[in-house]
Amino acid sequence: MLPVIWQGIVTGCLYSLGALGLVMIFKSSKMVNFAHGALAGYGAFSVHALTAGGAGWPWLAAVAAALLGAIAISVLVYGLIAELLQRAATTATIATLGIGLIAQGMILWQYGSNIFRLDLPLPHLSFSILGMALTAYDVAVLSATFLVVVALFLVIERTRLGVAFRAVSTDPFAARVCGLSISRVHLFSWVTSSMLGVIAALLIVPTTFLSSTTVTTFMLQAFAAAVIGGFDSLPGSAIGGILVGVSCNLFSFYVAPELLNTFLLTFMLASLSFFPGGILSQRLGSRV
Amino acid sequence: MFPLLPDYALSAASSAQYALDVLGKDKCALIWQNDELGRRAKFGLDLVLSSRKKTILTDVSFDVATTDLSAQIQRVSAAGAEVVLLFGSNAHLASALRSAARISWKGTWFAPFFTADPSTYELTGDLLDGVYFSSWLLPLDADRPAIEAYRAVVPKYYPNDKLGVFGLNGWTGASLFAVAFERLLSSGKEPTRENLIAVMNTIDGVSAGAADKITFTAGDHRGTRQEVMIRAEAGKFRLVRDFSPYPQVVFDAVSK
Numbered sequence: 001m002l003p004v005i006w007q008g009i010v011t012g013c014l015y016s017l018g019a020l021g022l023v024m025i026f027k028s029s030k031m032v033n034f035a036h037g038a039l040a041g042y043g044a045f046s047v048h049a050l051t052a053g054g055a056g057w058p059w060l061a062a063v064a065a066a067l068l069g070a071i072a073i074s075v076l077v078y079g080l081i082a083e084l085l086q087r088a089a090t091t092a093t094i095a096t097l098g099i100g101l102i103a104q105g106m107i108l109w110q111y112g113s114n115i116f117r118l119d120l121p122l123p124h125l126s127f128s129i130l131g132m133a134l135t136a137y138d139v140a141v142l143s144a145t146f147l148v149v150v151a152l153f154l155v156i157e158r159t160r161l162g163v164a165f166r167a168v169s170t171d172p173f174a175a176r177v178c179g180l181s182i183s184r185v186h187l188f189s190w191v192t193s194s195m196l197g198v199i200a201a202l203l204i205v206p207t208t209f210l211s212s213t214t215v216t217t218f219m220l221q222a223f224a225a226a227v228i229g230g231f232d233s234l235p236g237s238a239i240g241g242i243l244v245g246v247s248c249n250l251f252s253f254y255v256a257p258e259l260l261n262t263f264l265l266t267f268m269l270a271s272l273s274f275f276p277g278g279i280l281s282q283r284l285g286s287r288v
Numbered sequence: 289m290f291p292l293l294p295d296y297a298l299s300a301a302s303s304a305q306y307a308l309d310v311l312g313k314d315k316c317a318l319i320w321q322n323d324e325l326g327r328r329a330k331f332g333l334d335l336v337l338s339s340r341k342k343t344i345l346t347d348v349s350f351d352v353a354t355t356d357l358s359a360q361i362q363r364v365s366a367a368g369a370e371v372v373l374l375f376g377s378n379a380h381l382a383s384a385l386r387s388a389a390r391i392s393w394k395g396t397w398f399a400p401f402f403t404a405d406p407s408t409y410e411l412t413g414d415l416l417d418g419v420y421f422s423s424w425l426l427p428l429d430a431d432r433p434a435i436e437a438y439r440a441v442v443p444k445y446y447p448n449d450k451l452g453v454f455g456l457n458g459w460t461g462a463s464l465f466a467v468a469f470e471r472l473l474s475s476g477k478e479p480t481r482e483n484l485i486a487v488m489n490t491i492d493g494v495s496a497g498a499a500d501k502i503t504f505t506a507g508d509h510r511g512t513r514q515e516v517m518i519r520a521e522a523g524k525f526r527l528v529r530d531f532s533p534y535p536q537v538v539f540d541a542v543s544k
Contacts, residue, residue: 003391007358115379117411126392133392207386208355209379209411217355252359253366258322258349260359 004253005246006132012245013145017200018222019229019237020152021193026231027169028189031089035077035100037219040197042103043070044205044215045111047198048118059121066198074194078187085186100216107212116210120202141203148199149238152192156234161188169232221248224264228271230278240279290488290504292461294424294512294534296325296400297332300373301538302422302515303398304336306529307371310517313396317369318347319360319384321376325400329375332538339537345369350376354383361387364395371396378403381419382411389415401425404518404525405453420528421518425456425498427525434463434497460497464511467496500531510543 018036025033043066049055050062057065077099085092122136156162161184167175168185176182200222201215208214221244229240244264251263271279300318307313318333320326326349337343346367348360361384364372372395374384381399388395401423409416426432428439428451438459442451449455468487469479477483491504491511502511517529533539 004359004362007362007391011356011358114407115411117382117413126389128392133390135390137390207358207383207390209382211379213353214355217353249359249362253362257354257359257363258351261351 001250002130003132004249006134006138008246008249009242010138010141010245011249012225012242013141014200014204014218014241015222015225015244016238016241017145017148017196017203018219019225019241020148020234021196021200022219022223022226023229023231023234023237024189024193024196026226027234028165029085029089029092029186031085031092031096032231033096033190033193034093035096035103036193036197037216037222038100038103038107039070039073039077039194040201040219041210041212041215042073042107043067043194043198044118044201044210045107045116047202048116048210049111052116052118063198063202067195070194070198071191074190075187078190082183082186104212104216111212113212115214118202118205118210120206137206144199144203145238148196152196152234155192161185165189221264224268227268228275228279230275230280233278233280236278236280243279290464290491290509290511292424292464292499292502292511293457294510294515295332295542296328296375297335297538297542298512298534299400299422299424299515300329300332300375301336301535302517302532303373303420304333304371305535306420306422306517307396307398308340308342310529311371311396313370314342315345315368315370316342317345317364317367317372319357319364319372319374319376320347320349321352321380322349323352326375329373329400332542333373335538335541336535339535350380352376354380356387357384358387358390360384361391361393365391365393369395371398373398375400378405378408378411381408382415385412385415385419396420398422401515401518402453402457404428404520406450407452409520409523414522416520417522419520421520421525422515423518424512424515425453425460426500426516427518427527428453428456429524430498430527432498434459434495438497456498460499463497464491464494464499464502467491467494508543510539513539 046066047062050057081092081095125136225241225244226237229236348363397419404421472487489506494502514531519528
C-alpha cells in the first residue's frame with residue numbers, strides 16, 4: 001500500500017499546484033478561472049517550442065520566457081474581463097470559459113493536435129526507500145511544490161501586496177474604503193495564478209505528455225482539489241490536492257481505475273455535504 | 289469489402305503465443321482501452337490462453353482520455369505479471385512505460401502494430417527499447433522493395449508528411465488494389481465493379497506493400513492471416529520473427 005500512497009502524494013502535489021492557481025483568483029475576486037488549464041498548457045507549449053521544438057533555447061531561459069509570456073497573457077485576460085467582473089463574478093467566470101476555448105484553439109492553430117514529449121532536465125536517478133521507488137522526478141515535484149507553497153506564504157504574509165490581498169479577500173468593500181486598489185490586487189492574483197499554472201503544467205507533462213487537452217484535463221482534478229480543500233483557502237487547496245491524489249490512487253488500485261471520475265465526483269459531493277466551505281473551513285456565525 | 293486491418297483479437301493472441309512459446313513467459317496481464325480496440329484484444333487473449341489451459345493474470349482497463357496509467361501499472365506490478373499486453377494508443381503506451389520506469393517495474397511489453405512507429409520513439413525515448421509488436425505489416429525500416437518505395441515516394445510527393453505505420457497501412461491497401469487491378473487488366477475483361485470483385489476473390493497468398501500472404505475467397509474476406517513480430521531496438525524497429533499464422537482457435541472464432 002505504501003508505494004500506492006507515495007505515488008498519490010506525488011500526483012497530489014501536482015493537483016495542489018493547479019488548485020492554488022485557481023484559489024488565488026477566487027480568493028481575490030470570487031470568480032473561477034476555467035481558462036486556467038488551457039493558459040497553463042499554452043505556457044508549456046511555449047517551453048516546448050523554445051527547447052525541443054526547434055528553437056534550441058536552454059531550458060531555464062525557455063521557462064523564464066514562458067513565465068513572462070504567461071504574465072503578459074494574464075494581464076491581457078484580466079484587462080478583458082475586469083469590466084465584466086465589476087458587474088458580476090458569475091459573468092466573468094463564464095467569460096473565462098470562452099477564453100479557455102480561445103487558448104485551446106490557439107494551441108491547436110500553432111502546434112496542431114500532435115502529442116509531444118516535454119521532460120524536466122533531470123538525471124535518470126532512481127532509489128528505493130521502504131519498498132518505494134523514488135525517482136528524480138518525484139523529488140523535483142515535491143521540492144517544487146514545497147518551494148512554491150513557502151514562497152506564496154511569504155509573499156502573502158510578509159509583503160504589503162500580500163496584506164492587501166488578504167484584506168481584499170476578507171472584505172473587498174472595507175478594503176476599498178481603506179484606499180486599497182482592488183484592481184491591483186486582482187492583477188496580482190492573476191499574475192501569480194498564471195505563474196503557478198505554468199509551473200504546474202511543466203511538472204505535469206513529463207507523465208501525461210503534452211497535447212492541446214492534457215493540462216486542461218489535469219486541471220479538472222485540480223478543480224476537485226480546490227473544491228474539497230475549500231475555494232477560499234490556500235492551505236486547504238494544497239491539502240485537498242494531496243487528499244485527492246492519494247484517495248484517487250488508492251481507489252484506482254483497490255477498486256477500479258475506470259470508475260475514477262465517478263469516485264471523484266462522489267468524493268466532491270460527500271466533501272461538500274460535510275464541509276461545505278472546504279476541509280479547513282471554520283463554521284462561522286452569521287448576523288441576523 | 290476486402291479488409292486488410294486484422295481484428296485486434298488476433299494481434300493479442302499472436303502476442304500471447306509468442307510470449308508463451310518463444311519467450312517462455314506465461315504470467316500475462318492486459319492493460320486495455322475500454323472500447324472496441326481493447327475489448328477485442330481481451331477477447332483474443334482470453335481465448336488463446338484458455339485454449340492453453342491458462343488465464344489472464346490480471347486485466348485493467350482505462351478510458352481513451354486517460355493520460356496517466358500509474359494506477360494500472362501498480363495493479364499489474366502487484367499481480368506479479370511478467371508480460372503486459374497494452375492495447376491503446378502510442379501516448380498510452382508511452383505513459384505506461386514512463387509509469388513503469390517510475391516504480392522500477394521491469395517486464396516484457398507487447399503493443400499493437402500501429403505503435404511500432406517513429407512517433408512512439410519521440411514520446412518514449414529509449415524506454416521503448418525491448419517492446420514487442422505483433423504486426424500484420426513488416427517494419428517501416430524493412431528492406432523489402434515495396435517498403436523502400438514507400439520510404440522514397442512520401443518525401444518526394446508529400447515532403448511535409450512523416451513516414452509512419454499509418455502511411456504504410458494505406459500504402460499496403462493501395463498496393464493490393466494495384467495488384468488486383470493489374471490482374472483484371474491482364475485478364476482482358478472489362479474493368480467493371482463486378483469483375484474487380486471477382487478478381488479480388490481470387491487473391492491467394494499475395495504479397496502487397498508491407499503485408500504477406502493476403503488471401504480472399506468468395507466466402508472468406510479475412511485478408512490478413514499472418515503476423516510478424518517486431519522488437520524496438522535502439523531507435524529502430526527490428527523484425528525478430530517472420531510471418532507466422534494466427535493461433536487457429538482465435539482465427540476461427542473471429543470469423544464467426
